Amino acid sequence: MVSIQNLHKKFSxxxxxxxxxxxxxxxxxFAVLGPNGxxxxxxxxxxxxxxxxxxxxxxVLGENIKKxxxxxxxxxxxxxxxxxxxxxxxxxxxxxxxxxxxxxxxxERLIELFNVTPFLNKKLGTLSGGTKQKVNIILAFMxxxxxxxxxxxxxxxxxxxxxxxxxxxxxEKANGKTILITSHIMSFVEEVSDEIVxxxxxxxxxKGSIQKLKESTxxxxxxxxxxxxxxxxxx
Amino acid sequence: MRSRWSxxxxxxxxxxxxxxxxxxxxxxxxxxxxxxxxxxxxxLIGTIFGVMYYYNSKEFTELLLAQPLKRSxxxxxxxxxxxxxxxxxxxxxxxxxxxxxxxxxxxxxWDFSLLLITGSFLTFIFTALAFNIALSNENxxxxxxxAILLWLFLAVIYDGLFLLSLIYFEDYPLDKLSIFGxxxxxxxxxxxxILLKLDISALLGYTGAVFKKFFGTNFGLIISFIMLSIWVxxxxxxxxxxxxxxxx
Numbered sequence: 001m002v003s004i005q006n007l008h009k010k011f012s013x014x015x016x017x018x019x020x021x022x023x024x025x026x027x028x029x030f031a032v033l034g035p036n037g038x039x040x041x042x043x044x045x046x047x048x049x050x051x052x053x054x055x056x057x058x059x060v061l062g063e064n065i066k067k068x069x070x071x072x073x074x075x076x077x078x079x080x081x082x083x084x085x086x087x088x089x090x091x092x093x094x095x096x097x098x099x100x101x102x103x104x105x106x107x108e109r110l111i112e113l114f115n116v117t118p119f120l121n122k123k124l125g126t127l128s129g130g131t132k133q134k135v136n137i138i139l140a141f142m143x144x145x146x147x148x149x150x151x152x153x154x155x156x157x158x159x160x161x162x163x164x165x166x167x168x169x170x171x172e173k174a175n176g177k178t179i180l181i182t183s184h185i186m187s188f189v190e191e192v193s194d195e196i197v198x199x200x201x202x203x204x205x206x207k208g209s210i211q212k213l214k215e216s217t218x219x220x221x222x223x224x225x226x227x228x229x230x231x232x233x234x235x
Numbered sequence: 236m237r238s239r240w241s242x243x244x245x246x247x248x249x250x251x252x253x254x255x256x257x258x259x260x261x262x263x264x265x266x267x268x269x270x271x272x273x274x275x276x277x278x279l280i281g282t283i284f285g286v287m288y289y290y291n292s293k294e295f296t297e298l299l300l301a302q303p304l305k306r307s308x309x310x311x312x313x314x315x316x317x318x319x320x321x322x323x324x325x326x327x328x329x330x331x332x333x334x335x336x337x338x339x340x341x342x343x344x345w346d347f348s349l350l351l352i353t354g355s356f357l358t359f360i361f362t363a364l365a366f367n368i369a370l371s372n373e374n375x376x377x378x379x380x381x382a383i384l385l386w387l388f389l390a391v392i393y394d395g396l397f398l399l400s401l402i403y404f405e406d407y408p409l410d411k412l413s414i415f416g417x418x419x420x421x422x423x424x425x426x427x428x429i430l431l432k433l434d435i436s437a438l439l440g441y442t443g444a445v446f447k448k449f450f451g452t453n454f455g456l457i458i459s460f461i462m463l464s465i466w467v468x469x470x471x472x473x474x475x476x477x478x479x480x481x482x483x
Contacts, residue, residue, distance in 0.1 A: 070303055
């Protein structure tokens, strides 16, 4: 699905990624974890082509992403911070993104599901953080793409929406899609993900199932297993 | 944001055109006054709008970058959107009152169209330069500062330096040098083009005659337009080049 070879990226002198090799098979939910500033978002943005790597190859569904933009048709992306043009109405934004990609009717169902109907004619600049995140989720899930990338999807969501989101993720997984998630909420990761990738100082420290992580760190639960990695590495 | 401001800009030129025609009662004189306004104001507005638009639509750009669109088409689309709407405001805002005044029947029509063409060129040039500056500077304040400095340099300081150098080297023949120096600055180039077209080069004395010999001919006119086009093409190429390598 996604294959990354020897990926390096630095922002001026700050080395963010140093030699990432990662293969993500199709189907299933993969969580990318790591402390703040470990390069999770940079990794995701590299896959999307928003960050240009200094070195390394990335291919998505067999296509090399360099100098290519059409592969993004097969990716749905939920950005970490929902920065929308503030003078646009929710309805206009959804319509515009639909015009850019392809027509879908899925958005109506999602609007219903997340209770966004009362906000459709409001400007994006006036929405609360949680509502913006719901709009963000609708934009990310309304297309039927084989790869879904979610950067901190739970930010600002109320409990009901969180449950809906989890259901949505499980449903997409059952449809055979590949989902890539980053999150700091360990219980959320433990609940939804099949496999985790742990980034530390720009490298992949661990890749495998949660069970395997618990065994290798000798910790009974997931949260402590992560914490033990961090304390052992003074991060 | 963009549309509201371009309406204001349009209204401003409309008003300017009407007022000038009422006060002057003479098309050619109105064209000269307009030239003085356009030569300074058009680059300034192009610069400010270009920088402002880029920084204001940053979030929107990031949203588009995750979509299956080419980077060059995102940025060129934004650039053309700003430049075309500004040029339209200029051409329509000035064109309408002049047409109602009876421009089509007068012989000032060529001078006037040259004015509008160079005005549009200046809009495209300075919007492109502004986009370049904004692309290279993450910091808004810095970007604004550089953009204003660039405008100030080309509109005012360049002339001063040029004049100083002419005084300093006055013992040498300077015709070629001054033509060359004029070519390098789009604002000067536009001003000279229009002045000579208006047939007031006699005011400029000997240099005026040399300039007239060069810029007044078709050859000079073509060279000038090629220079103006280069001033558009180079910054636009840099926009595509720079945007392909930028991280968001």
